[in-house]
Amino acid sequence: MLQISNLTKSFGTLQVLNGIDLHIKKGEVVSIIGPSGTGKSTLLRCINYLEQPTSGTITIDGISISPETQSRKRLYEIRRKSSMIFQDHSLFENKTVLENITLPLISAYGYLKADAETKAMNILRTIGLADKYDQYPYALSGGQQQRAGIGRAIAIEPKVMLFDEPTSALDPSLINEVLELILSLAEKHMTMLIVTHEMGFASHVSDRIIFMDHGVILEDGTPDQIFTNPQCKETEDFIKSTIHRINY
């Protein structure tokens, strides 16, 4: 489903990703953990081509792109394959919850307004926000805003969902409702790559955990392998340093 081959990314003289190889199967849930400044966000941004890699190939659902083969058409195709969720919800503040979900469908995916609204209401029901359809983002709690953002992201039916610390900006009391929603997507076999500091959640939801450090993947294993039997000292030290952060 998602194949990353020998991906590198530099900002000027700073090499941030240093030869990343990663394969994620359809329906797999993979979490990325690692110290801050290690390149986790940059990796997600490169997968979505929000950031152009310096070298290497990204393939999602049969569409491959690399700096050499990049074209406008290819960019358009690859960006449609994934949906990204950031730390802060990226809802349009001057649009209702319903419009936030329907507008991309209408403007970029050719939906008729009525069809987009039917689809959006179905999604709002599954994410427990149907009663908020006519509210503006400011009237929602942080957790509801983030759930609405996830609703908008799934509406376009991406092949892969990319989450970049989706609960880091939330009050602790609002974290679980967002994690529960991500878990429900996992149960529906959505392919997902999740950067998170929620170790308990990562362990629970993931088929695999990746530990990244200084722009490389140091370890890739099952939650059990990574959390109870890490092979690298760096992984072990990192997990120990986050032990106080288990909320889930």
Ligand SMILES: Nc1ncnc2c1ncn2[C@@H]1O[C@H](COP(=O)(O)OP(=O)(O)O)[C@@H](O)[C@H]1O
């Ligand atoms: N647009 C950018 N320009 C220059 N440096 C950047 C840019 N984005 C990220 N970096 C640098 O790349 C490194 C990795 O950042 P990031 O991918 O955000 O790490 P993480 O998500 O693991 O905390 C950091 O040193 C950061 O300062």
Ligand SMILES: [Mg+2]
């Ligand atoms: Mg980051």
